[in-house]
Each structure stands twice: as structure tokens, then as C-alpha cells.
Amino acid sequence: MLCLAGSLTSLGKTYSRLWSENFDDELFIDGLKTWLRYGSLQHSVEYLHAIPATHPVMATEAGQLGRNVGEFILHNKEIIGLFDTFCMGMINGVFPQQAMVNIGMPIESLSQSALLVEMAKIPDALREECLQWYIDQGVDFRFGQNSETELTREQVKEQCAMMIAMARFVQRFGLSAVGVQYQQGLKDSCAASDFAEGAIGSSTRFPIPDEHGNIICEGQPIPCINEVDIWRGT
Numbered sequence: 001m002l003c004l005a006g007s008l009t010s011l012g013k014t015y016s017r018l019w020s021e022n023f024d025d026e027l028f029i030d031g032l033k034t035w036l037r038y039g040s041l042q043h044s045v046e047y048l049h050a051i052p053a054t055h056p057v058m059a060t061e062a063g064q065l066g067r068n069v070g071e072f073i074l075h076n077k078e079i080i081g082l083f084d085t086f087c088m089g090m091i092n093g094v095f096p097q098q099a100m101v102n103i104g105m106p107i108e109s110l111s112q113s114a115l116l117v118e119m120a121k122i123p124d125a126l127r128e129e130c131l132q133w134y135i136d137q138g139v140d141f142r143f144g145q146n147s148e149t150e151l152t153r154e155q156v157k158e159q160c161a162m163m164i165a166m167a168r169f170v171q172r173f174g175l176s177a178v179g180v181q182y183q184q185g186l187k188d189s190c191a192a193s194d195f196a197e198g199a200i201g202s203s204t205r206f207p208i209p210d211e212h213g214n215i216i217c218e219g220q221p222i223p224c225i226n227e228v229d230i231w232r233g234t
Helices: 002-010 026-038 061-076 097-102 112-120 124-136 153-173 182-186 194-200
Strands: 080-083 107-110 177-180
Touching (some): 107 112, 112 153, 177 194
């Protein structure tokens, strides 16, 4: 429901929402009657109240922290990099551009073709070093030989290359977060991005070097987002 509402909002379409557990309660029946009669249904939002700057909560440590973070983001911008945001072929796979700009988190549109090129630059020795680092940390990869039905060592090494490439884009573009929409854009070109997406978002991460050997975002997670995150807060 949230995803559908977000999609319709982004398209400027009017709509009504009605929900129920069993569709036999008074709220649902009365709401449906209202919608059938008038073509729209409004829900009370009287429980929502704006918090003025003079509200006591704003004087607390949490209030001051929230204000400072919000002002910092609006002033300095937190840029989110997305590789081919339209590649999913559906409106609910696209971040609403203006809404993101309004909250200080503009979208930097990146090319999945460029990601593949960057991955190709990662030498096999670095891929192997990355994979071995995770094995040494206790990650249990159960490798097979058939790449069509089993997880292979080469597939994970390719995901290591993707993670390293993603981090280099983060550094190059000054990104605060990065996202890969894998299914339609990359499924015919490289191994699934699940490991790369999960690993890059952890502070316990292989030390990713840039082209000059400097570690990127050392000890800090790099948030990874994709189409699943788009309409959660709508």
C-alpha cells in the first residue's frame, strides 16, 4: 500500500486508501460506503502536530542533535548515487527526484556500464585478497563448481570487485550512500550483487583501496540502498 501510494503521489494522481484485517469491520464498511458515494475518502490526521522551534523537546540533547543533523544535510547535501535508477522498468523503482532534493539528499545518476568498466579494472590479486579477508573473518562460503546452480569462488570474487568499484564511485563523486538495482540492469552481465551490497554497508569491511592505495571510508559503513528503500517512508 505504501509503495502504490508513493507511486501515485509521484505521478500527481489523486487516490484514497482504505484498509482492514478482515474487511468486515465498521471502519472499513463505512469508509467503503463513503468512497462509493463521493469518489474519495479522507482519514483524520488530527493526531499529527507540528513541533515548533520553541517546543521543550527541541531544548533536549536529542532535539538539538536532530536540528543540527537536519540543518547540516540541508546546507551541505548528502548525495545518493544510484546506478541506472530506471533499469527496473517500473515507476516504484525510481526515487522521486524533487522530493529528494527538498530534503537535501539529491540523486546522482550513475551508469551501470561505468560500474562494469570499473569492476574490470580490479585486478584478480585484489579480488582474491578481498575474498580471503572475509574467509579469515569467519565467513563460510560453500563453493561449488557449477556456476549455474552453485555459488562459485569466481562469482564471489566478482562481487568483491563490484564492492571495490562501488566504493571508488563513492569517493569519486563524494557520495553519502550508493545503490545498485541489479535485477534488470546487470543480471546478464555479472554475478548477483547481494554480497557486494551487504558487505559495503558494514563497518567490519575489507579495507578497500582507491587507485592510489588509500583506504576508502576506513572503519565506516557505506550505506547501500536500492529500489526496496524507495517508498518505505511515503
